[in-house]
Each structure stands twice: as structure tokens, then as C-alpha cells.
Amino acid sequence: MAITLLHGWQSWSARHSDLDNARIASGNMAKALSQHANDAFQAIDGLLLNVTDRVSALGMGSPLVMEMAPLLHRLSEEMPELDGLLICDELGYWVVNSSGESHLDGNNSDRPYFIYHRDHDERTPLIGAVLRSRSTNRWVIPISRRINHRDGSFAGVALATIDLAYFTRFYSTFDVGTKGSIGLLLRNGTLLTRQPFDDKLINRDFSDSPLFRQLLPAAPNGSVANNSRIDGVRRLFSYQAIKKYPVVVTVALSEDDVLADWYQETLVYSMGVLILLLMIATFGWRLIGQIELRLQAELKALKAKDELQELNRTLEMLAHRDGLTGLANRRHFDDMLEKEYRRACRGGGPLSLVLIDVDFFKQYNDIYGHQAGDECLRQIGKVLKGMERRPADLAVRYGGEEMLLLLPDTDEAGAAQMAETIRAGIQALGIVHSANPAGVVTVSAGVNSILPGRQHIPPIDELVGQADAALYEAKRGGRNQVRQARQMPDTA
Ligand SMILES: Nc1nc2c(ncn2[C@@H]2O[C@H](COP(=O)(O)OP(=O)(O)OP(=O)(O)O)[C@@H](O)[C@H]2O)c(=O)[nH]1
Numbered sequence: 001m002a003i004t005l006l007h008g009w010q011s012w013s014a015r016h017s018d019l020d021n022a023r024i025a026s027g028n029m030a031k032a033l034s035q036h037a038n039d040a041f042q043a044i045d046g047l048l049l050n051v052t053d054r055v056s057a058l059g060m061g062s063p064l065v066m067e068m069a070p071l072l073h074r075l076s077e078e079m080p081e082l083d084g085l086l087i088c089d090e091l092g093y094w095v096v097n098s099s100g101e102s103h104l105d106g107n108n109s110d111r112p113y114f115i116y117h118r119d120h121d122e123r124t125p126l127i128g129a130v131l132r133s134r135s136t137n138r139w140v141i142p143i144s145r146r147i148n149h150r151d152g153s154f155a156g157v158a159l160a161t162i163d164l165a166y167f168t169r170f171y172s173t174f175d176v177g178t179k180g181s182i183g184l185l186l187r188n189g190t191l192l193t194r195q196p197f198d199d200k201l202i203n204r205d206f207s208d209s210p211l212f213r214q215l216l217p218a219a220p221n222g223s224v225a226n227n228s229r230i231d232g233v234r235r236l237f238s239y240q241a242i243k244k245y246p247v248v249v250t251v252a253l254s255e256d257d258v259l260a261d262w263y264q265e266t267l268v269y270s271m272g273v274l275i276l277l278l279m280i281a282t283f284g285w286r287l288i289g290q291i292e293l294r295l296q297a298e299l300k301a302l303k304a305k306d307e308l309q310e311l312n313r314t315l316e317m318l319a320h321r322d323g324l325t326g327l328a329n330r331r332h333f334d335d336m337l338e339k340e341y342r343r344a345c346r347g348g349g350p351l352s353l354v355l356i357d358v359d360f361f362k363q364y365n366d367i368y369g370h371q372a373g374d375e376c377l378r379q380i381g382k383v384l385k386g387m388e389r390r391p392a393d394l395a396v397r398y399g400g401e402e403m404l405l406l407l408p409d410t411d412e413a414g415a416a417q418m419a420e421t422i423r424a425g426i427q428a429l430g431i432v433h434s435a436n437p438a439g440v441v442t443v444s445a446g447v448n449s450i451l452p453g454r455q456h457i458p459p460i461d462e463l464v465g466q467a468d469a470a471l472y473e474a475k476r477g478g479r480n481q482v483r484q485a486r487q488m489p490d491t492a
Pocket residue numbers: 324357358359360361362363365369370371372373374377399400401475479
């Protein structure tokens with residue numbers, strides 16, 4: 001986006017700058033060509049003034065006027081732009097001309113400039129529309145002055161004609177592009193000549209064009225872009241009016257010509273930018289694809305990691321659990337016992353344990369079958385599990401039909417109470433056992449508690465060992481009962 005905007009801005013400024021330069025160039029050209037036209041008209045007009053002064057001094061009827069023919073001829077020879085010089089009397093008859101031939105029957109009284117001078121007593125030169133010369137048959141621009149008799153009355157006209165080719169040849173030496181143009185016009189809007197030359201356009205009236213309607217009344221020179229009335233081509237148009245004579249020079253450069261290089265450069269740069277954008281898009285596309293693939297791979301890896309962690313948790317749980325009862329197994333108990341033992345040794349309070357053993361379980365298996373025995377162990381396990389009342393309490397299948405409850409931060413009295421609750425709870429299950437004097441399945445329990453102090457830290461084995469001894473006492477005492485290690489005869 002930024003590259004496209006930058007390229008657009010650069011192209012726009014380059015176009016703007018090319019048009020500005022062309023405007024300056026066409027303005028300068030119009031100025032130079034107007035100076036050229038001014039010089040040409042001024043030279044001819046100076047000559048004309050000289051001639052009119054002489055004729056006025058001699059008097060139009062004087063034979064000396066006729067003798068001016070060689071002078072006029074020499075003057076016209078010296079000035080390449082001059083087509084001819086002619087003096088007419090007050091009736092328009094040719095008196096003398098630069099060609100040296102006498103045309104006594106020649107009469108120009110019908111020419112607009114003659115009529116104008118006859119009717120206007122003005123001492124200024126008149127530049128007229130293009131004519132076909134009657135003597136040379138060439139296209140000419142007439143420039144004329146009125147000649148007066150000494151009394152101020154109209155005596156005739158001095159006429160100089162400028163060969164139109166003088167301008168068209170000169171203008172053709174300028175390169176204004178394939179669709180450019182140079183124009184020489186009268187201030188009244190009459191086109192005198194144009195480069196490229198087209199004789200159909202000679203004397204065409206442009207007085208209602210924007211140049212004559214708006215631009216010239218506002219300023220003697222300027223530049224504007226517009227569409228040509230002649231061929232519809234859009235051009236940068238500069239004009240310059242000549243101060244001394246009613247003539248305007250125009251230079252128009254076609255926008256297409258001016259911008260030809262710009263079009264080509266912009267095309268090449270645009271192609272370059274397009275290729276660059278395509279490359280960036282391709283790389284970007286691939287990068288996005290790779291990022292997506294990588295994200296997918298990372299997601300898969302995360303999922304696999306989660307699944308693995310879940311599996312590990314399950315495995316760990318399975319490794320810590322007894323398959324039949326769902327209680328912690330012996331291995332897990334060993335770990336937890338060690339941990340709780342060390343905590344208790346650090347001053348963490350008493351550590352107690354209730355060890356239970358199913359009474360007459362061998363007979364139960366024998367009578368009801370091994371599967372029923374398993375189910376019985378599961379029921380007993382549930383009762384034990386239900387006694388895990390604190391987070392650190394741990395119900396364990398210790399081995400065979402032996403289970404235990406590890407009770408950190410619990411003293412022996414509390415543990416004995418819990419043992420009694422367990423015993424009563426199992427009996428209350430009411431699992432029929434015909435070989436048990438109680439008629440139902442019962443358990444015997446041994447309770448032990450240690451409280452490591454500064455003076456004495458009992459060995460870890462003592463906790464289970466003495467609970468086992470208490471359990472043995474409970475069995476010996478008739479089963480279905482709880483015994484505490486402290487109450488045993490040898491520890492009392
Ligand atoms: N069904 C079943 N029986 C088991 C399991 N583990 C141990 N036993 C049985 O439990 C019985 C234990 O019997 P003994 O150690 O003789 O004790 P008892 O019959 O309960 O007698 P007292 O403990 O003295 O009351 C054995 O027959 C074992 O086969 C078990 O996971 N499932």
C-alpha cells in the first residue's frame with residue numbers, strides 16, 4: 001500500500017513538473033517569437049514611414065515619386081521578408097512599386113486597407129489580414145500607412161507586403177512536437193499563419209476564442225491548458241501580444257508530446273513496482289503459509305504435550321493406586337509416609353495410623369468365592385476412603401485384605417476414634433459372613449501414633465510396626481475391635 005502510494009505520488013509530481021517545464025518553455029518560446037515578429041514589423045514599418053514621408057514631401061502628383069521605383073526595388077531586395085512595396089494615389093491607382101514594372105491600370109481601391117486609410121485620417125500603420133499579392137501571387141501580410149497631401153487631405157496609401165512564407169519558414173525550424181503549433185494572429189482574432197501550415201486556416205476568425213475573449217483582455221501574455229478548436233488536441237497554450245503592433249504570437253505544445261517521456265517512464269516504473277509488489281505478495285503469501293504451518297505444528301505439539309501430560313497423570317495415578325479398591329497403593333504410601341514422617345520430625349505435630357485387617361477373610365473367600373471376596377474388599381475400601389477427611393489423610397491398601405489410614409496431625413486418641421468409626425462402619429455394611437461369629441464381615445484395627453520430640457525421634461518403622469502389633473492384639477482379643485499401641489501390655 002505504502003509502495004503504491006509513494007509510486008503514485010512520485011509519478012504525479014513528475015507529471016506536474018514536466019507540465020510546468022513545458023509551460024515555461026512554451027512561454028519563453030512565445031516571447032522569443034513575438035520579439036521576432038515585432039522586429040520584422042518594426043523594420044518594415046520604419047521603411048514605410050520613410051517612404052510616406054518622402055512622398056508627402058515630394059507631393060503625390062510629383063514625377064519624382066515615380067522615380068522612386070529603383071529605390072523601392074533596392075529596399076525590397078535588402079529585406080528578405082519584404083514581398084513588395086507599393087504606392088497608390090487617392091483613387092487607388094498604382095503610382096510606383098518595388099517590382100520596377102509599371103502597372104498603370106493597377107488599382108487597389110477595393111482593398112480593405114485602402115478603404116480604411118481613405119476613411120481614417122490616422123498616422124499609425126495598419127496591419128491587415130493575409131492577401132494574395134496581385135503582383136507576385138504569394139500569400140502576404142499587408143502593412144500600410146496613409147499618405148496625406150500638404151493640406152492634410154487623403155493623398156494615397158503606402159503599402160508594404162510581408163511574405164507569409166517568411167514566418168512559416170521560420171516557424172518550421174522550431175520543434176513543437178508532432179501535435180504542437182505556433183500561431184501568428186491579429187489582435188482582432190484573425191489568424192495570419194500557423195505552424196504546421198494549412199492555407200485553409202489563413203484568415204480564419206478566432207475572435208470568439210478564450211484567447212481573445214478572456215485571456216488577452218486580462219493580460220498581454222500568459223499560459224493555459226485547453227483543447228484546441230482546430231483539432232481538439234489538448235495543449236499547453238502560451239501567448240504573447242506585441243506591444244507596438246496589433247499582433248499576437250501563440251505557442252501550443254500538445255500534452256501528449258510533453259508527457260510522452262513521462263508516460264514511458266511511468267509505465268516502466270509501474271511495471272517495476274508491480275513486479276516488486278508481486279514478489280512481496282508471493283513472499284508474504286509463503287511466509288503466511290509457513291507461519292500457519294508452524295502454528296498448526298505448535299498447536300499439534302501442544303495438544304500432544306497435553307495428551308502426554310494427561311497420560312502421565314493417569315499413569316502416575318495408576319502407579320499410585322490399587323487396581324481393586326482404588327485406594328493408594330503400598331508404593332505411594334511408602335512415599336507419603338516418608339514425607340509426613342519428616343514433616344512431623346520438623347515439629348509438625350503427631351502422625352497416626354489405623355491398620356485394619358478383615359476378620360476370617362480366608363473363610364469368606366472359601367464360602368463366597370474369590371470374586372465376592374474382591375467385592376467385599378472394594379466395599380471396605382469405600383468406607384476407608386470416606387474417612388479421608390483432611391487433605392493429608394491417606395487411605396491405603398496395604399496388602400491382601402489389610403488396609404490402613406494415614407492421619408498426619410492427628411493424635412492417637414483421635415486416630416482411635418476414627419478406627420472405631422471405621423470398624424463400626426464396616427460392620428454396618430452388613431455383608432453376610434456365616435463364618436464370622438458376628439454374622440457379617442468385620443475388621444480388627446490397630447492404632448498407633450508417634451510424636452517426634454527433641455529428646456526422642458522414633459524410627460519410621462515403629463509407626464506401622466506397633467500398629468501391626470496392636471492389630472495382632474485386637475485379633476488375639478477376639479477380633480472386631482480396635483486396639484491402640486499405647487494400651488498394649490508391654491508399652492503401657
Ligand atoms: N478375594 C480376595 N482375597 C484375598 C485378597 N488378598 C488376600 N486375600 C485372602 O485373604 C485371606 C487372608 O487370610 P488369613 O491371613 O489367613 O486371615 P483370615 O482368614 O482373615 O483370618 P484372621 O485375619 O486371623 O481373621 C487369604 O485367604 C487370602 O487369599 C484379595 O485381593 N482378594
